Amino acid sequence: MTNSIFIIPKPYNEPVKMYAPGSPERGALSAALGRQMADQVEIPVIINGEEIKTGDVRDVVCPHDHSHVLGKVHMAAIADNLPTSPAMMGNTVVWKPSTTAVLSNYYVMQILKEAGLPGGVINFIPGRGSQIGDILFTHQDFAGMHFTGSTALFQNL
Numbered sequence: 001m002t003n004s005i006f007i008i009p010k011p012y013n014e015p016v017k018m019y020a021p022g023s024p025e026r027g028a029l030s031a032a033l034g035r036q037m038a039d040q041v042e043i044p045v046i047i048n049g050e051e052i053k054t055g056d057v058r059d060v061v062c063p064h065d066h067s068h069v070l071g072k073v074h075m076a077a078i079a080d081n082l083p084t085s086p087a088m089m090g091n092t093v094v095w096k097p098s099t100t101a102v103l104s105n106y107y108v109m110q111i112l113k114e115a116g117l118p119g120g121v122i123n124f125i126p127g128r129g130s131q132i133g134d135i136l137f138t139h140q141d142f143a144g145m146h147f148t149g150s151t152a153l154f155q156n157l
Contacts, residue, residue: 025033037062041071043106047092049119060103073126082146083122084112093122093144094136098148102126133157 017025022078042052062068083095097105109124125132136142137157147154 013138017129034068037068039067039071041103041106043071043102044127046109046122046124048114048122048123049113049117058099059123073106082148086144087117089123092120094132095122095124096129096132097124097126099126099128129153129157 017023019026019029041060042053042057044053046052057072059069060071062070062075062145083093087093095105095109107124109122112122136145147157
C-alpha cells in the first residue's frame with residue numbers, strides 16, 4: 001500500500017498547425033528543410049559511446065532526389081524503439097539501422113546520448129547486414145535478435 005499523494009497535471013493537446021502558404025510554421029519548416037539540404041552529415045559508428053570513423057563510407061541520399069547527397073555514413077552496417085526497448089530491460093544492444101534510414105537513426109542516437117544514455121548500452125553500427133551479421137551471430141555473448149525486413153532476407157541470415 002502506498003501513502004503517496006499523486007498530482008497528475010491535466011493533459012492538453014499541442015496546437016494543430018496548418019502549414020498554410022505564408023504561415024510562420026510553413027516558413028520554419030521550409031528553413032529547416034533548406035538547412036538539411038545544405039548540410040552534409042558524417043555519420044560514424046558509435047560503440048561504447050565513442051564515435052568511430054572507419055573510412056569505408058557510403059552516401060546518404062535525399063529520398064526524393066537520389067542525386068543529392070545529405071551525408072556520408074561510415075559502414076560497419078530500425079526505428080529507434082527497437083534498440084531502446086531491450087536496453088530499458090537491462091540488455092546491451094547492437095543497433096544496425098536500415099540503410100535507408102541511417103541519417104534519422106543517427107540523429108536519434110545523438111538524442112539518446114544527449115539525454116544521458118551511458119556509452120555501451122546501445123552500440124550504433126550502420127552498414128551492410130551481410131558484413132555485420134556473421135560477426136554478431138558467432139559472438140559468444142550474442143543472445144537474441146529482432147529483425148524487421150523481408151522473408152527472403154531473413155532466410156539468408
